[in-house]
Amino acid sequence: MFRTALRNVLAHKARLAMTVLAVMLGVAFVSGTLVFTNTISEAYQNSSAKGFDQVDVAVTARHQDSAGDKVGTTPDLTQAILDTSAKADGAASAIGVVDGFTAIADKNGKLIGGGFRSEGGNYWGGKDPRYPLTSGSAPRGANQVAIDADTARRAGYKVGDTVRISVDGPVLTPTISAIFTTDDGNVAAGGSLALFDTATAQKLFGKAGTYDEIDVQAKAGTSQAALKSALDTALPQKTVETTTGKKLADDQAEQIASGMSGLKQGLLVFAGIALFVGTFIIANTFTMLVAQRTKELALLRAVGASRRQVTRSVLIEAFVVGTVAGVTGLVAGIGIGAGLRALMNGLGATVPDGPLVISPGTVVAALAVGVLITMLAAWLPGRRAAKIPPVAAMSSLHAKATTKSLVLRNTIGALFSAAGVAVVLAATTMDGSDGQAPMGLGAVLLIIGVFILTPLLSRPLIAAASPLLRGFGVAGKLARQNSVRNPRRTAATASALMIGLTLITGMTVMAGSLQQAIDKMAASAISADYMVSMANGNALSADVDKKLAAADGVTATSPLRNAASRIDGKTEFVTGVNGSVIGEMTDLAVKDGRFEVGGTNVVVDDDTATSHHWSAGSHFTAYFEDGKAQPLTVAAVYEGNALIRGIMLDDATLSPHQKKPADMQVLVKTAHGASSAAKDGLEKALGSNPAIKVQDKKDLSNSIAQVFTLILNMVYGLLAMAVIVAVLGVINTLAMSVFERSQEIGMLRAIGLDRKAVKRMVRLESLVISLFGGVLGIGLGVFFGWAAGQLLGTKMSTYELVVPWARMGLFLLLAAVVGVLAALWPARRAARLNMLAAIKSE
Structure with a gap:
């Protein structure tokens, strides 16, 4: 055997x-x-x-957890801790490390490193062993910077050039004093690294006299474990921790x-x-x-x-x-x-x-x-x-197949399909992430059920195409009969294409619906003309708000200044705003009270109000990072969304409690509304900073939607593999079907069916099978897109189903193209069969 x-x-x-x-x-x-x-x-x-x-032991600050009315903080690593570390038994040297975001622009003013991988740090003394210099000398003072060799190569910079950089908003234009090499994984991954002298780095990153980390190197013969033990003995363990x-x-x-x-x-x-x-x-x-x-x-x-x-x-x-x-x-x-x-x-x-x-x-x-x-x-x-x-x-x-086997198959398919639909519908009533697993299970059950039922579904759906096939005469009639002759084979062939189109359609429906929901959210939540933020999502310097307020054509600005607080023994993040203008900068639906921010009056989103059992007129006390208590009163409860939510209070009330106020975004209102000229004016007021984004509501919506678009395009590319496999399946089925029907095709040729008609018959059969799979896939995809949208709707009030009919038509056309292309070789093979040899074959 x-x-x-x-x-x-x-x-x-x-x-x-x-x-x-x-x-x-x-x-x-x-x-x-x-x-x-x-x-x-x-x-x-x-x-x-x-x-x-270059690191045997790293000394870092130990985060102090929030407790009671105390907001969690991270203590500073001071010069005294650095000196103690350097003198510990077994320590050869200690380097104070300072780091933070630093954007570098190329010669065309564009951001290098994509923003998220743009880092800055300090060059230690006259010779830093971490960063060997390839040219130039160590940076000194606020007007000098060293950049990594990869960034210099990509942007065409050399020692002596002036470079535009940004830390948290304002543009700096230091001279490149040195170019260095580094094994930093961030730089190897395409990022950039800029180094200042230690005093300048501490000032730029808001860490005057302190460090983010202290790297200690051991003397020859001292192990990392021994050095760690010595540092643990010498340093206060309540405020610092050591790691080899x-x-x-x-x-x-x-x-x-x-x-x-x-x-x-x-x-x-x-x-x-x-x-x-x-x-x-x-x-x-x-x-x-x-x-x-x-x-x-x-x-x-x-x-x-x-x-x-x-x-x-x-x-x-x-x-x-x-x-x-x-x-x-x-x-x-x-x-x-x-x-x-x-x-x-x-x-x-x-x-x-x-x-x-x-x-x-x-x-x-x-x-x-x-x-x-x-x-x-x-x-x-x-x-x-x-x-x-x-x-x-x-x-x-x-x-x-026997009647018994067909009845059993259809019964099992119906049970799977019914169970899948029931589980999916049940999942749509659940809250957010709780419904994800049930919906995935329901989707699998439904796809399996439909696959089992496809032989049963093939007859009525393919029969619906009969009027169109009649227009092709005998070839069309034979194509329809061949398509339903073996329903199981037709079903298996169509199912391969069905699965690919189900996923593609479902993702497309979800992406289109999310795009519209985001557009509505941006339009309904924000009345400001522009939102200004850092490209990498870091905080803006408080100076940005001041510069924007002084720009020509600007009528009002409001920062969105985040800070941690302790309220009722829980950590809550509050947002400092310009209380006098925030009402005209936003368009939030008020559910209770009057939207009024100023002094001790705050406004709270509905979810936060519910969790604390607050309503308009409620009083509470917030404790901030400086440990001081601030009595506040709820003036209004508003309907929050993904863009704006939480507790908003006047920044004049919040800022005194902050060591270094920083804004996540700044809202801007201009005299003549959003326009290209207004946007250019704002960008120039900020020094044409490549690290800062100035976005109107459409830009904001598009930037959020870009994530979904990128994911969707990746999904299309990856699912193309499944579609290619499905095409091979159609070709395979048709080729073997032609071989199986060789005698029949020979007889048809013998009684007068010419080669063109034979080709047309095979092509139409392929087209019908592909369209059958396409219709099933698009139908299931729309259903899954709707179901997933119902689940998302619990977290996004502006979400509603959008069926992109043009895309659906394109997908159906894609299925038709698949059918036509898949039939090229089998149709040619069928037409070239020798009729006498085919008639004698078994």
Whole structure:
């Protein structure tokens, strides 16, 4: 039986090629994902480990947790702590580290490093061992800065050039005094690093006389553990904590691995979808192969082969196919992993250099996926073939499904579908994240149910296309009959496309609905013409509000100044605003009281008011970071949203309690409303700072929606793999169907059907099957998009379903194009059949 199985594989090489390709694509996706994530994860880990070469023990401030009426704070690392650390037993030297956000602009004024990876720090003394200089000398004073070599190379800077930089708002224009190299993982990942002398860095980052960290290096012969023990003895343990350099490197490596796991899981989900779709194709292929070999298998049974041997022979074929697909998929996946890294570098998302990582786990996973998926998909056709009695199989080429099996299948499909719909509908009534898991379960049940029911659904849906097919004459009539002749095969072929379009449609509906909800939210919550913020989300300097207020054409400004407080024993973040103008800057629905901010009067969003049992007129006491109590009165309760929520009080009341007031955003009202001229004026008033964003309501909405658009485009790209696999499935089914119907096609040619009509018949059959899958996929996608929207609606009051009909039409057209393209080769093959040879074939 083993030799027989191998001969069958070799005899049906052409038929199995599409199956190998389908499995290979799925395996390539899985192995490519593993290679890519392992490669960049190891590169980041190696880079981060190098960054701790100069650190034997790091001294950091121990955060003091909030308790009672005391707001949690982090104590300062003073010069005295630095001096004590340097004198500890076993310490060779101690470096005070200061860091913060520092944006560097290129020569065209554009931000380098993407904002989120723009860092600044201090250069220690005349020679800092952490940052070897390649040219120039150490920065001194507020008018000098050193920049990393990668940034200098990318922007074309050299020693002596003037560079535009920003820390928290105001633009600085120091001279580049030096260029240095660094093993900082942040820089290796495409970020930028600017260094000032220690006094300047402390002043710029608001840390006069203090440090963020103290890095201590051990004397020769002193271990990190021994140095840590000495520092623990010398330093006050209530306010500081010590960590060895090895522990820091290990923790950072673990964080990187943890961060990469999310990306890996996301990519593997799409790989799983491609494999799931490929499973239909494999099962379909083996079902057709077994059906075409019914007489052969019956003869084997007649000469003594057992049912197990017949099933085993089919599984051996599947094993060979899976092994070939697994090996080729692994090789292709290695190429995909290398290509993804190159693509990230090409898009500006630089990753650290390092070798391509092909772990034993990746090899095992690729081969296991290829073999197991193929054998699993082939098991049911093999088992079904073994059950056919030899006499019945020899008398008929095609074993038809019994009425009992059809009734059982439809009953199971109906039960799965009903359960899926019920669970999804139940999930829509739950609150936010509580409904995510049930909705995912319901979606899986419904997709499985619809898949089981597709043979039943195929007849009425394909029959609905009959009027259109009649226009193509005999070819159209034959195409419709061929489409419903074997409903199971049609269903399996259409289901592959259905799953891909279900996910694409669902994501599109959600993205369109979210975009409209965000537009409505921005329009309804904010009346200001502009919102000003840092590009990386950090706090703005309080000077920004003052500069904007003094700009031409500005009639009013209000900061949104966040601060932690303790209220009723709980930590609450409050927002300081310009109480005299915040009412005209926002358009918030008031549910209770009068919207009035000033003095001790505050306004509170409805969720916060409910949690504290407040209403208009309620009194409470807030404790701030300086430890002082501030009595406040609730003037109004407003309806909060994702853009504006929480407790708003006058910044004149809040700022005296803050050591360094800083604003998350500044709202701006101009005399003539939002316009290009007004926006240019505001940007110039801020020194054309590349690190600051000046956004009107449309810009704000678009910047939030860009995240969804990026995710949607990634989903489209990843799901394209599933669609490609589905195309292969249609081609495979049609090609094998043409082979199976060779005698029939020969007869049709003999009685007058010309080659063009044969081609048209196959193309129309492919088109009908693809459109059938497209209609099911779009219908399910809209339903899932609506259900997910109902879940989101509990957190976003402006959310409502938006069905992008133009996109839906485009997806249906895509399904039609898939059908037309998939039929090209099978149609050509059918038209070129020799009619006499075809008539004599069995």
